[in-house]
Amino acid sequence: MQQAHIKTPLGITLIEGDANGISKIWVLNEDAQPSTEIPDELQEAANQMQEYFEGKRNSFNFKLNPSGTDFQKKVWNALLEIPYGRTISYHELSVKLGDVKAIRAVASANGKNPLWIVVPCHRVIGADGSLTGYAGGLWRKKWLLEHENPPVQQSLF
CATH class of the missing domain: 3.30.160 (Double Stranded RNA Binding Domain)
Structure with missing residues (x-):
């Protein structure tokens, strides 16, 4: 390795x-x-x-080989489908995976994602829009979300 x-x-x-x-x-x-x-x-x-x-890339295309359970890999694959600049709630992710009751297991798998940024676990937020736990620290999650969706400069005229 x-x-x-x-x-x-x-x-x-x-x-x-x-x-x-x-x-x-x-x-x-x-x-x-x-x-x-x-x-x-x-x-x-x-x-x-x-x-x-550098803001020149919004997706990755190198080969991934993370270690994890089948369920974790299923969650991580679902994370790969979240578009750049968008977010999804843990509840929405659980529904997408077919089991709304699995929200805690989905959140746990999300937290064990070994491929920071590439598998975009930072794009998962609370149902109320809050920034929930992030293994890299909430300040990094906030930075990443702002990097992917910068505020639009308003015109004065």
Whole structure:
């Protein structure tokens, strides 16, 4: 398993994977230095993450290979269907997955997403529109949602 650390506006991000795909992308809360060299297997993911933060990319197309249960992978696949700049509630996501009663299990799977930003768990909000828990910190969730849906400048004339 190869690893690289890249600098992003939200902190140093760990990218982990191999020839089978990227298994983990995670923002680190501790101090770490960016990698001086990116392994070939991780280069495309690193490039696409940088393009995302530069506002040049709104989707990702590198190979993913996350570890998780079948249910978690089902939830993560549903997250991939949430369009850039949009949000969905945990309730709506549970309905979409076919079981409104599974809302807690869906929220738990969402919280265990190992592919930060790429599998957009930050796009899931509370039914009342509130920013609910986020493993990377609510300030990062707010930043990501604003990055994907910046306020429109109003014309004065």
